[in-house]
Amino acid sequence: MTGSSPEIRMGDLEPIDRRSTAAIVADRIRAAIMRGTFPPGTQLGEVELAARLGVSRGPLREAMQRLVAEGLLRSERHRGLFVRDLDAADVRDVYTARTAVERAAALLLLAEPDRGPAVARLTAAITAMEAAAAAGDAVALADADHDFHAELVAASGSPRLHRMSRTLLVETRMCLAALQQTAPPSEDLLAEHRTLRDALATGDAELMTRVLEAHMADAVNRILDVATPPALPA
Amino acid sequence: MTGSSPEIRMGDLEPIDRRSTAAIVADRIRAAIMRGTFPPGTQLGEVELAARLGVSRGPLREAMQRLVAEGLLRSERHRGLFVRDLDAADVRDVYTARTAVERAAALLLLAEPDRGPAVARLTAAITAMEAAAAAGDAVALADADHDFHAELVAASGSPRLHRMSRTLLVETRMCLAALQQTAPPSEDLLAEHRTLRDALATGDAELMTRVLEAHMADAVNRILDVATPPALPA
DNA sequence: GCCGGGCAGGTTGTCGACAATCGTACAAGC
DNA sequence: GCTTGTACGATTGTCGACAACCTGCCCGGC
Known part of the structure; x- marks a missing residue:
């Protein structure tokens, strides 16, 4: 029933309004930090970054302000911008x-x-996880x-929870990238995600919250155990 | 016992590193929005604000980026910056x-x-609330x-929860300022806060979470009932 | 050998000006 | 009367350059 003429369906051809340069730059830097391109502690020179991204220092500084506000960067006056390095307390806080x-x-x-x-959508993500785990x-x-x-957070429909989650997930990736997790126990990981999805599907709130909290606690232990093996070898 | 000589006690004459002007400007604008100086929907011209604050447009734009990232301002390309106006869905989302x-x-x-x-500290805040309620x-x-x-959030010691809470509390004030709450039922309000403090003091987690959720739900109802009186007059 | 002053390098912080873009109002045409 | 085209005003987006600042190193003096 949908007409093939372009002028019939005008509802879905809209958004040509590109976002501001600062937002694009912020996304780019955020992705780079998440990928581990900039390890924690790295100093980010403004002139170099601006030249590499092909923008001036103005928009770049605006983008940096956003990242500093998000807690991804640390700014020292007249010193420079550094990628925040997360310690054990930060890992616990992120997961909290x-x-x-x-x-x-x-x-x-x-x-x-x-x-x-x-x-x-959650099932699709789990399928992707299974494929990745199988491929190593x-x-x-x-x-x-x-x-x-x-x-999961996007499906809740809450803009504020979604915004918070975005920053937290980037920090999570920073934790993982910093610790270079080599051999993740993907079996338990997959099982936990499947249980979460099933609990959501069936509407079991009690099970869902319990598994979610356990999932987060497991992740913290996994990261910190790998990070500090000489703590308690007993 | 505290020495009167300035050079004796060096521990607490601390960092003179004033924060960046962008951060100061951001705090100033945030406070103004919270106070209701800039009602929702107000357009904030960059040149006027920069002139009023005595800074250039550069730092001001950096501050604005932070506020946009926090969700307090809405930016339209080549149009300007506007104070976000919160609708009923936003009120529910903020309290969620x-x-x-x-x-x-x-x-x-x-x-x-x-x-x-x-x-x-919570008791001190309650005392202040009682005084304010008594004074009307x-x-x-x-x-x-x-x-x-x-x-409450600061005492948790979690930097991330604290950062999120700061933005959310500003938005809460925006809701209240926008609705011009005239006669708050301060009796219930005070009782709820006292119960929260007592639950924290005694360590009753179940009571605490229950009262907290009820407290938030009450606030939403209070705001939305006042905002939309012609909904169900029956 | 140790300490203080001074200098150079590099970075951020700030500013003013130019250009691109959008909304609006007005006029012309159908 | 309604639509369309155009000119204007205002605002934002962007850029380059100058100034302030901090750090580290070197040198002279003790």
Whole structure:
């Protein structure tokens, strides 16, 4: 029934309004930090970055302000901008905040009558995780894990939870990239994600919150155990 | 016992590194928005603001980027910056996010053995609320309410929850300022805050979460009922 | 050998000006 | 009367350059 003439369907050809340069630059730098291109502690020179991105220092500084506000960068007056390095306390804090945000998002999602699309997206993310795990691709596994949690929060329909989650997930990737996780126990990881999805599908709030909190606690232990093996060898 | 000589006590004459002007400007604008100086929908011209604050457009734009990232301002390309106006969905979303953040903060606080200082600060905030309620000062009451929740999250010791809470509390003030709440039912309000403090003092997690969620839900209803009286007059 | 002053290098912080873009008002045409 | 085209005003987006600042190193003096 949809007309093939372009002027009939005008509803979905709209957004030519490109975002501001600062927003684009911020996304680019954020992605680079997330990928590990800029390891924690790296100093980011403004002139070099501006030249590499092909913009002036003005928009670049605006983008940097956003990243500093998000907590990804640390600014020292007349010294420079540095990629924040996260210690053990930061790892715990990131996962504490993530637990709070994702728990709220999941409960919000459970209140909706039709959770079919959300469950489908989560299932897709799990499928991607399984493929990555089978292929032994740690980066793809982390990507799929990232997508799973991003979709979970996005499906809640809360703009603020979504905004918070975005920053927290980037920090999560920073933790993982910094620790160079080599052999993730993907079996437990996959099982936990499947349980989360099933709990959402069936509407079991109690199970969902319990598994979610356990999932986050497991992640913290996994990261910190790898990071500090000489702590308690007993 | 504190020496009167300035060079004796060097421990607390601390960092003179004033923050960047962009941060100062951002705080100033944020406070102005919170106070209601700039009502929602107001367009903020860069040249006028820069002239009024005595800074150039560069630092001001950097500050604006932070506020846009926080969701307090809305930026339209080549149009200008506007103070975001919050609708009913935004009010619900703000309180949803606040519930998530403050619940997590409270649970974190409950895990600490010594909650004395935190309880003391919350009690001080409640005292301020009582004084404001007795004096009929709605602004002071809102300030004290703000302080109570800010202290609650700050006492948790989580930098990320604290950062999120700061933005959310500003948005809360925007909701209240926009709706010009004239006669707040301060009795229930005070009782809820006292119960929250007591639950934290005694370590009753179940009571705390229940009262907190009820407190947030009450606030939403209070705001939306006042905002939309002609909905159901029956 | 040790300490203080001074200098150079590089970085950020700030400013003013130019160019691109958008909204609006007005006039012309159908 | 309604639509269309155009000119104007105002605002933002961007750029380059100057000034202030901090750090580290070198040198002279003790």
